[in-house]
Amino acid sequence: xxxxxxxxxxxxxxxxxxxxxxxxxxxxxxxxxxxxxxxxxxxxxxxxxxxxxxxxxxxxxxxxxxxxxxxxxxxxxxxxx
Numbered sequence: 001x002x003x004x005x006x007x008x009x010x011x012x013x014x015x016x017x018x019x020x021x022x023x024x025x026x027x028x029x030x031x032x033x034x035x036x037x038x039x040x041x042x043x044x045x046x047x048x049x050x051x052x053x054x055x056x057x058x059x060x061x062x063x064x065x066x067x068x069x070x071x072x073x074x075x076x077x078x079x080x081x
Contacts, residue, residue: 020045
């Protein structure tokens with residue numbers, strides 16, 4: 001995953017008004033990234049390769065045990081995946 005970094009190699013937030021770039025794998029996995037806040041998107045944009053792999057593995061395992069038909073819902077303003 002490529003992300004912007006400063007001279008020291010640490011990631012930095014996007015410029016004012018610019019959306020953080022997210023790994024395509026998050027979209028491909030069906031995570032509701034378009035419903036996230038800018039702050040949440042920033043956190044996801046800064047995941048390491050290992051963290052991203054863990055997140056996608058957990059999502060895959062959750063998908064494997066979900067019912068065939070699942071109602072869509074929201075709890076406390078947050079989307080469920």
